[in-house]
Amino acid sequence: MANEQPNLIWIDCEMTGLSLLTDALVEIAVLVxxxxLNVIGEGVDVVIHATEGQLEDMNDFVREMHTNSGLITEIPNGIPMAAAEAKIIAYLESASTVAGKSPLAGNSVGVDRSFIDRDMPSLSAYLHYRTIDVSSIKELARRWYPKAYF
Known part of the structure; x- marks a missing residue:
């Protein structure tokens, strides 16, 4: 009998900071x-427009990170949030995911999920409530098998 588990939705987000009150979601990359763990389709990586004020409010650490990656120069030309969300959902539908059944996966995705919940309600509803956070596995391996971890 074949394994009929729903596909996994791997997401990585970049923000102007970690505060849901003041910071903006500026990039989201998605793979299924x-x-x-065989990748399905090409994935999608979208840069989302942020205001000049949101960019000015970034702390030095985040500004340096986004400058070094080149993201800082892409943000002013990013697409609107709704267009980014629609592009992501179109990819998910083309990649054989099941709305409400495919879990979010990624590294330290708790904050990412919070920004998705706030800014992309359709994507949030598409994701299963369960999350596969590989940072949890890494932390357990580091504690249980320290020699293997390092």
Whole structure:
């Protein structure tokens, strides 16, 4: 009998900071894999427009990170949030995910999920309530198998 597990939705977000009260979601990258971690489709990476004020409010650490990656120069030409959300959902539908059944996966995705919940309600509703956070696995491995971890 074949393994009929829903595909996994891997997401990585970049923000202007970590505060849901003041910071903006400025980039979201999405890949879908099957349960064996085979990538399905090309994935999607979208840069989202932020206001000049939101960019000015970034702290030095975040500004340096986004400057070094080149993201800082892409943000002013980013697409609107609604267009980014629609592009992501179109990819998810093309990649054989199941709305409400495919879990979010990624590294330290708790904050990412909070920004998705706030800014992309349709994507939030599309994701299963369960999350696969690989940083949890890393932390457990570091504690249980320190020699193997390092």
């Amino acid at each position: 894999t099957d349960s064996e």
